Amino acid sequence: MSASTHWLATATAQSVLERGGNAFDAAVAGAFVLHVVEPHLNGPGGDLTAVFATADDPTPVVLVGQGPAPTGATVEHFRAEGLDLVPGAGALAAAVPGAVDALLLLLRDHGTWELADVLAPAIGYARDGHPVTAGVVRTIGAVADLFRQHWPTSADRWLPGGAAPAVGDVVRNEALASVLDRLVAAGSADTASTDTASADATDGADAGRASRIDAARREWAEGFVATTVDAFVRAPHRHSSGTDHAGVLRAEDLADFRASYEPATTAEFRGHTIAKTGPWGQGPALLQALRMLEPLDDARLDPSSELGAHTVVEALKLALADRDAYYGDGDVPLDVLLSDAYTDDRRTCIGDRASATFRPGRVSGVEPVLPPLRTSVDTTGVAGVGEPTVPGARRGPVDERAEVPVEDRGEPFVAPDGDTRGDTCHIDVVDRWGNIVSATPSGGWLQSSPTIPELGFCLGTRLQMTWLEAGTSSTLRPGARPRTTLTPTLVLRDGVPVAALGSPGGDQQDQWQLLFLLRWIVGGYSPQQAIDAPALHTTAFPGSFWPRTWEPAGLVVEDRVGDAVIAGLEGRGHVVTRAGDWTLGRLSCVTRDPATGVLGAAANPRGAQGYAAGR
Structure with missing residues (x-):
C-alpha cells in the first residue's frame, strides 16, 4: 500500500511495489517524484525526516535528513546584516540540503533496486513533463512580481513567456532531470570504490550496488551540485526581510554532511x-x-x-x-x-x-531562555x-x-513581497513483507529562494526556525540542526x-x-x-x-x-x-x-x- 500528498507519487510508489520492489525502493522513488510534481512544497534543496521499521527488525528507526546550519551562519553575521530574525525567503536562510542524501542512504541500506531504476520516474516527469496543479500555479502567481523584479532565474524557470503556467499545462524541468542523470552516471562510472559503511552492511553483488549509490552521494555532496550552489549564493538577492543579502552556504558545508540514523x-x-x-x-x-x-x-x-x-x-x-x-x-x-x-x-x-x-x-536545574512573543496583524x-x-x-x-x-x-502562504511560510508533503509505504516507512520531505520550495539555473531547483529556508536571541534552546549555531517541524510517525502494537x-x-x-x-x-x-x-x-x-x-x-x-x-x-x-x-x-x-x-x-x-x- 502507498499513500502520499500527490497521486503521481502514490502511483510511482505503487508501481515499484507491483514490480517486486520493497517499501524502501517505493518510498524513495515516490519521494523523488514529489520533488518534481510538488515544487512549491519541497525540492532537492530541502530536507527530510523519516521513521521506519524493517521486516527483519520491528524496532523503529529515524532517518535524519535534516541538514545543519552552515559554518558561516552565525548570529553575529545575521546581526551585522541588520536582521533580528532569520528571513523566511532567500538563501541566507538555507541549511545544508539533506533530503537527497537521506533518500540515497535509505535506498542503499534497505532498498533492493538500482539507483537508475528508482530515479527513472522522477527523471521522466522532469524531462517529459507532468500536468501542473492548481497549488503550484497559485504559488507562482503570488510571487510572479518578486521573480520578475528580483529573482530573474526563478522568472526564467517558472514564468515561461513572462506568465505563470495555467492549471493542467505540462511543465518540464530539464535541468533537474540532468542533475539526476548525473547522479546515476556517477554510480555507473565508479563501481570499484565501496565506502566502509556500505562494505560493512553488504557483500557480493549488494556491495557493488551500495558502492554505486555511494558514488552518487559523493557526487551530490562533493561534486557539481556543491560547487554550483556555492558559486550561485554568493550574489546578493532579495530576502523576505525586504533587503538584499548573499547566502553563506558553501561547498565545504555540503561535503561535510551525510545523512544518518537515530x-x-x-x-x-x-x-x-x-x-x-x-x-x-x-x-x-x-x-x-x-x-x-x-x-x-x-x-x-x-x-x-x-x-x-x-x-x-x-x-x-x-x-x-x-x-x-x-x-x-x-x-x-x-x-x-x-x-x-x-x-x-x-x-x-x-x-x-x-x-x-x-x-x-x-x-x-534548567532555566530556559524563552523565545520572544510577537503578535501581528496581516493586511x-x-x-x-x-x-x-x-x-x-x-x-x-x-x-x-x-x-x-x-x-x-x-x-504555502506567499505574499507578493516574498513573505512566505512554506509547507511540505508526505509519503507512507508498507509492503507485503512488513517493511514500513513514513517520510516527510520538505523545504527548497520554488518560492523559498532564487532558482539555481544549472540545477533546476532552489535552496530551503529551514534556518528561519532558529532564533537570533542568545541562549534559547534553538538559537542559530553553525553545525547545529534547526528544530524542524517535519514529524513523521510510526505506530506499534x-x-x-x-x-x-x-x-x-x-x-x-x-x-x-x-x-x-x-x-x-x-x-x-x-x-x-x-x-x-x-x-x-x-x-x-x-x-x-x-x-x-x-x-x-x-x-x-x-x-x-x-x-x-x-x-x-x-x-x-x-x-x-x-x-x-x-x-x-x-x-x-x-x-x-x-x-x-x-x-x-x-x-x-x-x-x-x-x-x-x-x-
Whole structure:
C-alpha cells in the first residue's frame, strides 16, 4: 500500500511495489517524484525526516535528513546584516540540503533496486513533463512580481513567456532531470570504490550496488551540485526581510554532511507505542500531549465535541510551549519532559477556560531562555497566528463569500513581497513483507529562494526556525540542526508496527496527527474516517516560520465542527477562526494487521490531490 500528498507519487510508489520492489525502493522513488510534481512544497534543496521499521527488525528507526546550519551562519553575521530574525525567503536562510542524501542512504541500506531504476520516474516527469496543479500555479502567481523584479532565474524557470503556467499545462524541468542523470552516471562510472559503511552492511553483488549509490552521494555532496550552489549564493538577492543579502552556504558545508540514523523517541498510549524523532524535531511534543491525555475519560478525548476539542487544544498548548522552551539540537531534558511526575503536573494545568498565556513547564536545574512573543496583524485585519497566517479567513458567522485561506488548502502562504511560510508533503509505504516507512520531505520550495539555473531547483529556508536571541534552546549555531517541524510517525502494537502516518502543515503537523490518533485508537474510527473528520489546531505559540508571531488563545477550526461546538469554544475563551468546511488536516497513512497480514491505506481528500493505492 502507498499513500502520499500527490497521486503521481502514490502511483510511482505503487508501481515499484507491483514490480517486486520493497517499501524502501517505493518510498524513495515516490519521494523523488514529489520533488518534481510538488515544487512549491519541497525540492532537492530541502530536507527530510523519516521513521521506519524493517521486516527483519520491528524496532523503529529515524532517518535524519535534516541538514545543519552552515559554518558561516552565525548570529553575529545575521546581526551585522541588520536582521533580528532569520528571513523566511532567500538563501541566507538555507541549511545544508539533506533530503537527497537521506533518500540515497535509505535506498542503499534497505532498498533492493538500482539507483537508475528508482530515479527513472522522477527523471521522466522532469524531462517529459507532468500536468501542473492548481497549488503550484497559485504559488507562482503570488510571487510572479518578486521573480520578475528580483529573482530573474526563478522568472526564467517558472514564468515561461513572462506568465505563470495555467492549471493542467505540462511543465518540464530539464535541468533537474540532468542533475539526476548525473547522479546515476556517477554510480555507473565508479563501481570499484565501496565506502566502509556500505562494505560493512553488504557483500557480493549488494556491495557493488551500495558502492554505486555511494558514488552518487559523493557526487551530490562533493561534486557539481556543491560547487554550483556555492558559486550561485554568493550574489546578493532579495530576502523576505525586504533587503538584499548573499547566502553563506558553501561547498565545504555540503561535503561535510551525510545523512544518518537515530533511535526513535517513543511513548506509550492506550496499548500503542508511538515513535517520533528526537527533540531536534517537534515530534516529542505529540508524545507529551498524548501522555497528558491518556488517563482522561474518553469523552474528553473526542475532538469533535466542545469538551474534547477544548481539552486537546489545551494539552497541545502546554506541549508546544515546552517545545519552544526546551527543544533543539543540544542537551534537551526529554527524560524529564516525558516522565510521569512532570506529565501529571502539566495535566493539572488544563482548566475549563482557554489559556491565553505562554506556559512552558519548569524543569529542575534548567532555566530556559524563552523565545520572544510577537503578535501581528496581516493586511486582511486578521490577527497574526504564527504559522500560518490565515489570509482571508474569518471569525464569527459563516460568510460564504470569504475566500478559502490559501494556507489552509494545503499550500504555502506567499505574499507578493516574498513573505512566505512554506509547507511540505508526505509519503507512507508498507509492503507485503512488513517493511514500513513514513517520510516527510520538505523545504527548497520554488518560492523559498532564487532558482539555481544549472540545477533546476532552489535552496530551503529551514534556518528561519532558529532564533537570533542568545541562549534559547534553538538559537542559530553553525553545525547545529534547526528544530524542524517535519514529524513523521510510526505506530506499534505489541512491539510490531501497525501504521505509518504523517502530514504537511508546519506547526500543525503533530496537532492534526494527534486528532487522527485519538479518533483511531480511542474513538474507533477507521483511518480514512479519522483523516476525513473535522480538524482544528491552536495558534497560541510562537510560530516556527518567519515572522514567528503568535495569537494568544488562537484556535483555527473547520466549520464542520459545528456552530454549537464553535460557540461553546468561544464561550470558553478561545479566539476562533473559521477556515471553511474542508481546509485543515492533510494526513496520509498506511496500516498493517500483523495477525492477518492485511494492508490498508488512507489519504486526505481535501484539495483532491492526495491519494492512497494498493493491491
